[in-house]
Amino acid sequence: MKIGIIVHSKTGNTLQVAKKLKKNFIADGHLVNIEEIIAINDDEREPSKVRLTKVPIINEYDFLIFGAPVRGFALSPVMAFFMTQSSILHNKKVSCFVTQFFPFPWMGGKQAIEQMKSICVSKKLDLIETAIVNWSSIRRNKKINEAVEKLRRTV
Ligand SMILES: Cc1cc2nc3c(=O)[nH]c(=O)nc-3n(C[C@H](O)[C@H](O)[C@H](O)COP(=O)(O)O)c2cc1C
Numbered sequence: 001m002k003i004g005i006i007v008h009s010k011t012g013n014t015l016q017v018a019k020k021l022k023k024n025f026i027a028d029g030h031l032v033n034i035e036e037i038i039a040i041n042d043d044e045r046e047p048s049k050v051r052l053t054k055v056p057i058i059n060e061y062d063f064l065i066f067g068a069p070v071r072g073f074a075l076s077p078v079m080a081f082f083m084t085q086s087s088i089l090h091n092k093k094v095s096c097f098v099t100q101f102f103p104f105p106w107m108g109g110k111q112a113i114e115q116m117k118s119i120c121v122s123k124k125l126d127l128i129e130t131a132i133v134n135w136s137s138i139r140r141n142k143k144i145n146e147a148v149e150k151l152r153r154t155v
Pocket residue numbers: 008009010011012013014015068069070071072073074099100101102103107108109135
């Protein structure tokens with residue numbers, strides 16, 4: 001299967017999880033690309049005002065994984081903008097994950113995932129699985145491995 005891991009990552013945490021996921025998918029025999037979303041105004045808080053410098057073409061993938069950081073108890077505006085404006089084919093299979101600094105999912109991770117879920121519903125995407133990685137958790141590595149395994153099983 002051809003898998004696209006679509007990532008917004010400023011300080012590298014989300015990208016680190018994406019790279020681990022990619023390694024696992026390759027071991028499972030899939031074709032995998034990481035596509036980074038980059039914005040000129042990465043700190044913009046209003047999704048509709050985000051301006052992207054790099055817009056990945058994602059229609060060629062059979063399965064999409066979206067990965068993004070939590071910003072201000074919500075999904076990063078850059079990912080919110082990309083997912084909302086992107087002309088993704090209806091019924092495409094997707095999974096989503098977020099990374100957040102705080103140790104508990106209710107401190108932004110859950111809210112960000114809910115946002116991703118509602119974008120998927122509005123785009124008629126088939127959302128298969130979601131995962132949250134809490135970066136400051138003392139069990140961070142375990143959480144990364146659990147998220148990777150969870151997402152890996154969905155493909
Ligand atoms: C402006 C801003 C707001 C943030 N808000 C939250 C938050 O509400 N909850 C949280 O747990 N982490 C928050 N974080 C931390 C990031 O979600 C976390 O460090 C994430 O793993 C960064 O991912 P990246 O390295 O891929 O950019 C925030 C970071 C920034 C820069």
